[in-house]
Amino acid sequence: MTNKHLWFSGLVVAVVMGLLLGSPLLRAGNNDQPVTVPAAVKIDNFSFGPQSLTVPVGATVTWTNRDDIPHTAVSTEGVFKSKVMDTDEKFSYTFTKAGTYSYYCTIHPKMTGKVVVQ
Amino acid sequence: MTDQKRDVIDQNLQDLNNDGIDRRGFLKCMAWAGTGLVWTMSGGVPVSRAFAKSMGSGAGKGGDFSFVQISDSHMGFNKPANPDVVATLQAAVNKVNGLPNQPDFLLHTGDISHLSRPEQFDTVDQVLKSASAKDVFFVPGEHDVLDDNGKSYLERYGKNAQGAGWYSFEHKGVHFIGLVNVLNLKAGGLGSLGGEQLEWMEKDVKNLKHSTPIVVFAHIPLWTVYPEWGWGTEDSAQALSYLKKFGSVTVLNGHIHQTMQKVEGNVTFHTAMSTAFPQPQPGKADSPGPLKVPAEQLRSLLGITDVNYVRRQHSLAIVDSTLA
Numbered sequence: 001m002t003n004k005h006l007w008f009s010g011l012v013v014a015v016v017m018g019l020l021l022g023s024p025l026l027r028a029g030n031n032d033q034p035v036t037v038p039a040a041v042k043i044d045n046f047s048f049g050p051q052s053l054t055v056p057v058g059a060t061v062t063w064t065n066r067d068d069i070p071h072t073a074v075s076t077e078g079v080f081k082s083k084v085m086d087t088d089e090k091f092s093y094t095f096t097k098a099g100t101y102s103y104y105c106t107i108h109p110k111m112t113g114k115v116v117v118q
Numbered sequence: 119m120t121d122q123k124r125d126v127i128d129q130n131l132q133d134l135n136n137d138g139i140d141r142r143g144f145l146k147c148m149a150w151a152g153t154g155l156v157w158t159m160s161g162g163v164p165v166s167r168a169f170a171k172s173m174g175s176g177a178g179k180g181g182d183f184s185f186v187q188i189s190d191s192h193m194g195f196n197k198p199a200n201p202d203v204v205a206t207l208q209a210a211v212n213k214v215n216g217l218p219n220q221p222d223f224l225l226h227t228g229d230i231s232h233l234s235r236p237e238q239f240d241t242v243d244q245v246l247k248s249a250s251a252k253d254v255f256f257v258p259g260e261h262d263v264l265d266d267n268g269k270s271y272l273e274r275y276g277k278n279a280q281g282a283g284w285y286s287f288e289h290k291g292v293h294f295i296g297l298v299n300v301l302n303l304k305a306g307g308l309g310s311l312g313g314e315q316l317e318w319m320e321k322d323v324k325n326l327k328h329s330t331p332i333v334v335f336a337h338i339p340l341w342t343v344y345p346e347w348g349w350g351t352e353d354s355a356q357a358l359s360y361l362k363k364f365g366s367v368t369v370l371n372g373h374i375h376q377t378m379q380k381v382e383g384n385v386t387f388h389t390a391m392s393t394a395f396p397q398p399q400p401g402k403a404d405s406p407g408p409l410k411v412p413a414e415q416l417r418s419l420l421g422i423t424d425v426n427y428v429r430r431q432h433s434l435a436i437v438d439s440t441l442a
Contacts (some may be wrong), residue, residue, distance in 0.1 A: 046405035046407060047405070068198075076305050086233060103305075104305035109305055110348040
């Protein structure tokens with residue numbers, strides 16, 4: 001192998017190593033911190049998606065309205081209550097206690113959903 | 119009555135008995151604008167009559183009058199289904215101003231605004247100022263009571279109302295009742311009138327003569343049009359039970375952005391088109407949201423409802439007409 005080839009191979013190996021080192025695959029082995037994924041509910045077509053969302057205690061759920069009509073997300077037990085969300089507007093709530101939280105859209109009450117916090 | 123007319127009426131009576139009035143046929147008649155045909159309800163039986171003949175001679179005499187229902191102006195809506203709801207509301211007002219019999223007043227059956235914002239209500243009030251009829255009676259839609267449970271709606275339109283905005287008034291012998299069925303809606307439920315309002319309504323009609331024609335107006339339909347989409351009212355049956363003794367009851371609603379009609383005994387139910395955007399027919403789409411149509415077709419799916427009361431016949435003629 002020529003020097004040029006060796007150099008190039010070395011560069012490729014270095015890049016690949018860099019990618020691997022930067023990947024979660026290796027990171028997971030080094031520390032115990034869980035990767036937090038933002039908990040999201042998409043509102044579209046007069047429905048909450050997913051209709052049932054499970055999150056850990058302490059998670060913040062963000063509802064985003066992608067419909068062309070305004071909606072709300074209001075807990076049936078009075079735990080949380082969004083203002084009206086027009087298209088592209090959001091509402092967030094942080095769940096500090098475990099439980100099952102049913103909610104619905106007060107403008108279109110047939111739209112229901114739940115957040116399971118565990 | 120000619121034999122031909124009698125046949126048509128018999129056919130409609132038959133359909134009534136089969137509990138399936140040919141809705142398409144009925145609506146075709148109701149949607150005819152400019153053809154001069156008017157269907158009136160006289161004691162629950164549809165009777166057709168040439169428009170000019172029935173209205174022209176009677177209008178303004180002996181207590182005959184008309185009023186116009188507009189609905190669902192959704193001021194503030196600006197999505198592709200209709201980027202200019204101000205223009206279409208103005209077109210509706212222009213249509214009203216062009217009617218051969220000028221209405222005594224307007225009824226707005228709710229969703230006046232799109233987001234309950236003050237500037238949206240202001241704009242509607244502004245546009246309505248150009249209507250020939252200066253009196254407008256409102257009931258709220260669910261879009262008018264957002265965030266504050268209807269407080270700002272009430273401040274603006276509820277001066278002579280009770281509770282959440284219900285009221286009644288008399289006009290030339292006809293008793294009008296405005297109801298609110300868009301507050302305190304329960305998860306998974308339909309529209310709701312509530313105990314307090316029902317109690318008020320029972321008292322309100324208690325001492326009226328059975329011959330008094332009644333017109334009830336509310337936003338969400340007071341009959342179950344399509345429960346999957348929330349098109350109905352949980353406790354409307356109780357409200358209607360208070361009206362059993364009356365010979366002529368007309369229920370005018372909005373909310374579904376299309377005309378639909380049902381006759382049940384002495385009660386005629388009718389929903390109006392929107393002045394803002396159409397919605398799909400029940401079950402014909404995934405959801406009841408704004409229905410996008412080619413721009414040139416929009417105004418043929420928006421419109422007003424002209425209601426003529428002919429005192430001699432004790433009947434109300436309901437005529438829908440589109441903006442184009």
